[in-house]
Amino acid sequence: MESIKLGFIGGGNIVQAFINGLHRSNQLKLTNTMISCPNANEKPIFKQYSEYIQTTTSNIDLCRFADIVLFAVKSKFIKSICNELNEHLNHDDKKRILFVSVIPGLKILTIEKWLMIKNENIVRIMYNVAVATENGCFCFAMSKLNESMKQSYENLKFLFNAVGQYAGNVTEDQLDVVTALMGSGPAFFCLVCEAMADGAVKMGLPRDLALAMTKQTMVGCANLLLSSKDKHPAQLRDEIATPGGTTIYGLHALETKAVRGAFIDAISVAAQRAQNMSKELETFENDNS
Ligand SMILES: NC(=O)C1=CN([C@@H]2O[C@H](COP(=O)(O)OP(=O)(O)OC[C@H]3O[C@@H](n4cnc5c(N)ncnc54)[C@H](OP(=O)(O)O)[C@@H]3O)[C@@H](O)[C@H]2O)C=CC1
Ligand SMILES: O=C(O)[C@@H]1CCC=N1
Incomplete structure (x- = not known):
């Protein structure tokens, strides 16, 4: 089996949790992974798994390498990253990639607009840090995928299945609640x-x-x-x-x-925060502000 070319834009907590889980479940070796972030080359965890993981500070190099590119940065950085990708990648470069995002509130429509690609190349995922010990949980929100994306989607699902329970596919509105419940x-x-x-x-x-x-x-x-x-x-x-x-x-x-009331409030305000993040992102104009 050919190794799965996986790329992460962002190498923080949620990516490291997934990498640790994949290693624990013995599936990291099925991947050829690249991580891109400003300090990627300094992070000990990626050095530890250097047999399967390459690091870079170039999001462009990462996109040229990977078949699946997962966005895992804070939402305020994503628009400028999309602009950067548009500057350096042509339509065909982007068309071959399955873009995946774990960023709360970042709608498929917004990614479509910012990356100038079709929704059939985009999947949203939500998962939690418990993937690190193979006890995670994950679910997807997506439109109908392009035929050429199906293998990448199956590969993505296969890898996440190794580290967590697949909870099904949900609508994007439901994903805001899922973020509050299972992500947070x-x-x-x-x-x-x-x-x-x-x-x-x-x-x-x-x-x-x-x-x-x-x-x-x-x-x-x-x-x-x-x-x-x-x-x-x-x-x-x-x-x-x-x-x-x-x-x-x-x-x-x-x-x-009123502890039960407090927990009900916690989930509802966290879900509302995800909804508000969507609105903020939709009207987001200033890069990195
Ligand atoms: N933590 C969690 O449990 C969960 C988080 N999420 C979401 O995932 C995303 C990431 O969260 P988390 O991992 O916790 O955050 P971290 O702050 O731990 O990591 C963010 C990463 O983004 C990198 N980064 C910053 N700017 C750029 C850039 N221009 N290009 C590439 N990489 C960049 C940082 O690089 P460097 O390290 O070099 O500074 C860092 O590695 C957020 O949107 C969060 O809401 C979703 C579900 C659960
Ligand atoms: O706090 C956050 O926004 C992210 C999403 C879910 C968990 N952490």
Whole structure:
């Protein structure tokens, strides 16, 4: 099998998570990967996998090399990157590439306009940092792809399947919600993890023990919920809360602080932020401002 020519514009957290996951799942070797970003040549992780990964500071060289190009930069940089690509690449250069974006709020229509290409060469993806340990989750939003893009799309899906669960394809509007829930989600769980461990520390448990147990409890609970797909979380919660016992006291404390309301708000404001980012990008005129 020919290696998959994969390119990343941006080499930060979300790209590194994917690279680590691919390596862990033994699939990095199926790729011939190139990463482009200002400090690409200095990053130890890419040196570590230099057998499969080349680095460059030229987004143009990367596009000349790769069949799949994934945009993973902060949204404020993407317009100037598209301008740069337009300056140096002709229509045929761009036509052979499957452009993929993980940038929240960056609509297919906006990429089409900025890159002067058709939507049949563009896929939006959302995934999360848990791909680093092969426990990620991913989904796509896209229009009908050009026939010539199908192999690249299958290759992309194959690689992501190695590091996460495919959650299906969604509309671009739904992708804003997905970004909040699954893209940002690990950060919300981290906050819960930290706060629960702090509670245990407050009650006298050593911090390392408190954190280790909180993490393992999160994993254990997630596995239980995943192992019985039909089980609603409320059912498991009820099984844990013995009448008059410790859990119901804790749950009551959470209800008095409106924690459920706070989480509902967190997901909705994060999704609204993604929607607003779309509007900002659509009217974005100043490069890198
Ligand atoms: N972090 C996450 O969990 C998730 C992030 N995302 C999205 O992915 C994108 C990247 O996020 P993340 O990896 O966390 O961000 P980071 O800040 O960690 O990485 C951004 C990368 O962009 C590079 N960069 C900046 N300017 C350019 C340029 N002109 N050309 C090429 N590369 C450039 C930076 O280079 P250098 O390192 O050299 O400075 C850096 O490697 C964002 O849009 C984010 O919203 C989506 C889902 C989850
Ligand atoms: O915070 C952000 O905007 C990105 C998208 C999802 C996770 N991180």
